[in-house]
Amino acid sequence: MPRIDAHQHFWKLSRGDYSWLSPELDVLYRDFLASDIKPLLTEAKMDGTILVQAADTVDETRFMLGLAAEHDWILGVVGWVDMEAEDAPKIIRELAENPKFVGIRPMIQDIPDDEWMLKDTLRPAIQTLIDENLTLDLLVLPRHLLHLKTFLKRYPDLSCVIDHGAKPDIRNEAIETWSQHVADIARTTTVRCKLSGLLTEANDQASIEDIAPYAFHILKCFGAERVMFGSDWPVLLLANTYQNWLDMVEQLTADLPQADWEAIFGGTAANFYLTKTMETL
Known part of the structure; x- marks a missing residue:
């Protein structure tokens, strides 16, 4: 079974479509490309990664697919499409012609309407994802979890994964409501969850003890067969x-x-994202 980092990003500032990136982010405000992460993957004994969108443009998705064509260890690309656009199904089908295009991620955390995911205007795009055997990454916050439960029940045939454990507020030790929603969602749906992004939701210099209650809850609720390791590099x-x-x-x-260990560090991601290409790994 390949060892996979199920969540990492690249960006090139001169492309100009990373609206959230600013000089105030300091360490992140520079280009991050394949040559930056490859030594880290080698040290970590990772066989490959899933490259995830960092800009809400189709152009960035095509940029990532170009990088994936150059580097065989980029096993899949999770891109972005305007899911409410009339031509969303057409664009999704066109992107799906590339075997490394594995799904899309709307930037739900940045959308003002917490119930956006329940809009009927998303149905054509979602049906196309289902028809093309593609996935949906869910970049949500704890306040979205009640609506997410409804969403997941509405589309039981859609393959979904929650990014970063739904970003619990570890900084303020706010675990009770988050943990209840996570347990309910895990019990009543088939959604997967990424064990990623937790350190950036904690205080500076957070320790393993700070992270452990949240990580253990994710593992307990979803089980190894539905949990995948992700670095969230370079945001990490x-x-x-x-x-x-x-x-x-x-x-x-x-x-x-x-x-279980093999599932978390590769098997779950491979089964979720790479069902079309597993025989080549």
């Missing part, structure tokens, strides 16, 4: 290093059976 650099985050997750999962 706001909080820690690639290797340190990997070490934390390996420690948190050290007591699990080998089969």
Whole structure:
């Protein structure tokens, strides 16, 4: 089974479509491309990654697919499409002609309407994702979880994964409501969850002890077969290093059976994103 980082990003500032990136973000305000992460992947013994959108443009999706064509260790690309646009189904089908295009991610956390995901205007795009055997990454916050439960029940045939554990407010130790919603969603739907992004939701210099209650809850609720490791690099650099985050997750999962460990560090991501290309890995 390949060892996969299920969530990382690239960006090139001169492209000009990363509206959220500003000089105030300091360590993130520069180009991050394949040559920056490859030594980290080698050290981490990762066989490949899933490259996830960082801009809400189709142009960035095509940019990422171009990078994936150059680097065989970029196993899949999660892009972006305006899901409410009339031509969304057409664009999704066109992108799906590329075997490394595995799904899309709307930037739900930045959309003012918390119930956006329930709009009927999304139905044609969602049906196209289902028809093309593509996935949907859910970039949500705890306030979205009640609506997310409704969404997931509305589209049971859509393959979905929650990014970053739905970004719990670890900084303020706000676990109770988040944990209840997560448990309910895990029990009543088939959605997967990424064990990623937790350090950037915690205080500076957060320790494994700060992260553990949230990570263990995700593992308990979803089970290894529905959890996938992700670095969220380079956003991760706001909080820690690639290797340190990997070490934390390996420690948190050290007591699990080998089969569970292999699922979290590659099997779940491969089964979710790479069903069309597994035979080549």
